Amino acid sequence: MSVFGIRGLRALAIGAALFGSAGLASAGTLDEVKKRGSLSCGVSQGLSGFSEKDAKGEWRGFDVDVCRALAAAIFKDPSKVSYVPLSPTERFEALKAKKIDVLSRNSTWTFEREAELGLLFAGIAYHDGQGFLAMRKQPTTTALELGGAAICVQDGTSTRPNLADFFKTNSMTYREVLVTSPADAVKALNEGRCDVFTADQSALYAERLNLAKPDEATILADVISKEPLGPAVRADDTRWFNLVKWTLFALVNAEELGIGTATVEDAPKSAKPDVRRFAGVEGGFGKQLGLGESWALDAVRAVGHYGEMFERNIGSQSRFGIPRGLNQLWSNGGVLYAPPMK
């Protein structure tokens, strides 16, 4: 009788544990996504290089590739994404209201957005920052040589106080030329009303292409503000948060390990333990995320490693030609550093 009692208790405890975990899992975003059969990804309403619809009506860009990598990790199929274009004002509400599973829309990771809005940023996909586009008339090589320049800056943005701070800190003066939009700034540069335009660097590379003579403008290496952009998720589902975070890390680790479009099929045959764990041959990490063992390889198969994704959408293979800069691996002069998969 007593033996039965202990067994019964044990069975009850196991049952409760199973029920408990099952209960948690059923409320999880991953299970909802799997049930729905597609990932709902919040993107911008159209930003060249990051997320925009091409001529065929298909979404393309750096932020879009993050969605595709996630879909590939979950479904082995990067096309299983439904894109939800969102304006800057509605993006976080849409995420909180569960209209989307993940927001991959050039959003800056800030304190307020995590602490006040109850969101979590899964990592930094792109380190952006305020920079300077300068006409080549003066052979300027650093922002510290911009003293006395006429600088176009968009009114009502955080770039304006940043600009003032930077010049004050470096004891330089400048003439402010207020513009209402990036297009207005391009016009002013073409007409010679200002020598320099300041905005986030990603925007400067896009706007440079709109100049009458893009070759006569250069974008200085200086970055005077921090604009870390990355995918955001709701804070109440750490399992999903981990999945998004580690998919992003996987893309960075893939570059460091040399796993790219050209080598992805050879990865499971590699003798290196790091590569074997990445490929899912060892370690069983896919299961821990609730995914198949080849999740990381599936993500790389879909979009390439981080470097390939960068160069294709916004880097040297795109019309923007943005240098890797901060977005280079830590070992190659940048700050991209992903924890190891072990």
Added chain:
Amino acid sequence: MPDVLSVIDRFRPAGAALVLAAVLGFASPLAALSPTRVPSPKAERITMDVGDEPGRISTEEVTIKSGPFARQMVFFRSNEAPGTIVIHTSEKFLYLVMPNNRALRYGIGVGREGFQWSGLVKVTRKAEWPDWTPPPEMITRQPYLPRFMAGGPGNPMGARAMYLGSTVYRIHGTNQPETIGQAISSGCFRLANGDVVDLYPRVPVGTKVVIRHAAQI
């Protein structure tokens, strides 16, 4: 060093190219450091199919003016001292490290698949409008190349050359500026003539040159 790809093209599929190179005992000891790998079909497609054009004229003024391969100052964190040259083979960029987390970046043409290498060398010699004496291993692969060509605007070595250690490799100019950003050479690093002329006075003999290659799985 510049060379012709068409010879190798006859032996496609490309795996044969490497086998051929191996049979002929290709390249220098440094080239042997880099693991030989059969090029994937994708890598092959982006390889530019162009040979050397000895005699084709390119002047000192030719620089890459636009796009990512134009000479530009970029953000670059490095533990290397200012003045060091860092070459990223897979990115096709040459960085001249500057103080304050900066580097002057030049677009380069690099060795084609199987001819890429990594290592640490020093600039041992510099020359303006260098003569071109294709090394024996290149002549073996491409017997129709001239044995010697005097320096000048039609020389594939271009306007300037910086000799790397005791290897057969150089950082040099080119009479084919459109090959910048491509992987087509025999292991040398080529810059447009105007860009190599710009780099030349910034690089004294003895400069440390770090050649980096992407990880191999």
